[in-house]
Amino acid sequence: MSTAALRRVVVVGNGIAGLTAADTLRDTGFDGELTIVGDEPHPAYSRPALSKALLLDHDDHAAHRLAPSAHGATELLGVRATGLDPDRRxxxxxDGTELPxxxxxxxxxxRARRLSALAGEVTLRxxxxxxxxxxxxxxxxxxxVVGGGPLGMEIASGCLAAGCTVTLVSQGLPLTVQLGPYLAGVFVGAARERGLTVVDTESARLEGxxxxxxxxxxxxxVLExxxxxxxxxxxxxTExxxxxxxxxxxxxxxxxxxLARPGIAAAGDLVGLPTPSGPRRIPLWSSAIEQAKAAARALVHGGAAPPLEFQPYFxxxxxxxxLKAVGPLPPAGEPEYLAGGPGGGPALMRWPHPDGTGTVAALDHRIPVPRLRRLSRSAA
Ligand SMILES: Cc1cc2nc3c(=O)[nH]c(=O)nc-3n(C[C@H](O)[C@H](O)[C@H](O)COP(=O)(O)OP(=O)(O)OC[C@H]3O[C@@H](n4cnc5c(N)ncnc54)[C@H](O)[C@@H]3O)c2cc1C
Structure with a gap:
């Protein structure tokens, strides 16, 4: 479909994938009617900030704000899409109305997976x-905190910083699944030093x-x-x-x-990307952005649009x-140190892969992401 045939586009979801798709549609020259439907009452915001700066930041409530967008879409906020009719488009x-x-x-x-239907179970999405x-x-x-992934650990960190006593319940060493045993060890060491109690269990459930x-x-x-x-x-x-x-x-x-079908693009956390072993999610912020850019271009240019290609960033x-990491996670084994060393403090690490690329991780906020991207492509 060309921009001429595409007069009305509806974006369902006002997160970073929806926002990026809307911006990209405009960048590709789409100047037709653009509507964004989002069930949250807020304009799009930075979800990663919610478990980081926003939890800690007591004065400035702006850590989650994104720069205003110029896509000029009609934004229907606080409105939920309840169905899609692909035949009638x-x-x-x-509210019972339909958008063509x-x-x-x-x-x-x-949305957050829950362990119970109890009102007292708090989740963060x-x-x-x-x-x-x-x-x-x-x-x-x-x-x-139940859950030893990055989100559970960030919440535990925020709760400790707020002065709470915190116990984190995890299946195995926290962060191992996502970051591998080496980096997990670094983070859990820092967490314990700051007073986090980590409890390892096979499973946990909530009761009244x-x-x-x-x-x-x-x-x-039983933990109270x-x-x-x-x-x-x-x-x-996807319901x-x-x-x-x-x-x-x-x-x-x-x-x-x-593209899920001609005229139907999809991006972000609900998507299964094609892999040799079947559709696979990459539910991360930068992945949602890159997916949305590719999907919006494909909506306009179809098969002439370039396929999605991106280096994972976390x-x-x-x-x-x-921590900033570029390349496939979790890395296996111990890294080569390009700067710093295992004793703590700022460090730059690389795990080489057989094809010459590598997973690169910086425990140093001063190192810019483009440098990590270059180092991931080639050690030189
Ligand atoms: C607290 C937190 C911290 C995170 N930290 C990181 C991080 O540090 N690094 C990283 O890479 N990733 C992080 N992530 C993951 C990252 O935020 C997500 O991968 C990303 O936000 C996905 O974007 P999305 O637009 O696909 O989905 P979402 O951000 O979930 O946006 C979808 C939007 O659609 C709305 N919606 C749902 N159903 C409907 C409907 N029927 N009708 C209308 N609207 C609907 C939702 O309410 C939501 O507003 C974090 C996630 C969370 C929750």
Whole structure:
């Protein structure tokens, strides 16, 4: 489809994938009617900031704000899409109305997976969750965080910094699945030094009371806390696409350009990217951005658009450490040190891969990401 045939585009989801798709549509020359539908009442914001600066920052409530966009779309905020009719090219909204489109971008992301239906189980996915959590931390409750991934560890770090006593419940050493044993060891060491108690268990469940749940570990130990936060993964928001044939195993599989079908692009946390072993999610911020750019171009230019190609990028800030990593994660084994060393302090590390590329990680906020990208492509 060319920009001429594409007069009306609806973007469903007002996260970073939706925002980037809208911006990219304009960059490619699309000057037709652009509508963004988002069920949160807020303009798009930085989700990664919610578990980092926003949790810690008590004066300036702006850590999550993004620069205003120039896409000029009609933004329907606080409005939920409830269905898609691909044959009639219509998006159904929760007020019963329909939006006709020539092209649509599916960008409804994901939501926090929960361990229970208890009202007292706190999760962190959206801005309102973060503001609520920060408000609770002001009372310095004792906290149990369930989940040893980057999000659980960042929340634990924020809770400790707020003056709370914090226990983190994890299956195995926290961060090992995402960052590999070497970097996980560095982070867990820093966390313990700052006072985090780490409890290793095979599984954990929550039980009542409704507003103050307890955490019950596989071996029967019960952890009581003033605040229980779970960070145990996310679930793609694809239910509104039921009956369209676009969803497989809870994901929207796309082709190498980000198209689910001609005229239907998808990007971000709800997407399964094509891999030799089947559709695979890469639910990360920079991945959502690159996917959305590719998908928007494909909506306009179809098969003439370049396929998605990107170097994975991940960062985290926790327990006084700041990590930026480019390349596939988790890396295996010990790294080569390009700067600094294993004794702590700023460091630049590289794990070489057989094809000459590498995974590069900096524990040094001064090293710019483009340098990491270059070092990941080639050691020289
Ligand atoms: C607290 C937190 C910290 C994170 N930190 C990092 C990090 O440090 N580094 C990193 O790489 N990644 C991080 N991530 C992951 C990253 O934020 C996500 O990968 C990224 O936000 C995905 O963008 P998205 O636009 O696909 O989805 P989302 O950001 O989830 O946006 C989707 C939007 O669509 C809305 N929506 C859902 N259903 C509907 C519907 N039916 N109708 C209308 N609107 C709907 C949602 O409410 C949401 O506003 C973090 C995530 C969280 C939650």
């Amino acid at each position: 219509r998006v159904r909204l929760d 489109y020539d092209g649509v971008v599916l960008a409804t992301g994901s 959206g801005l309102d969750d973060a503001l609520g959590l920060r408000g609770r931390l002001a009372g310095r409750p004792s906290v149990v 009371p409704e507003h103050g749940p307890r955490v019950v570990l596989a071996e029967g130990t 806390a003033g605040l229980v936060v779970s960070a145990v993964g996310d679930v793609p928001n 509104w696409l039921a009956g369209t044939g676009l969803v497989e195993r809870g994901l929207v599989p796309v082709d190498a350009r980000g 960062w985290t800030e926790q327990f006084g450490l700041n």
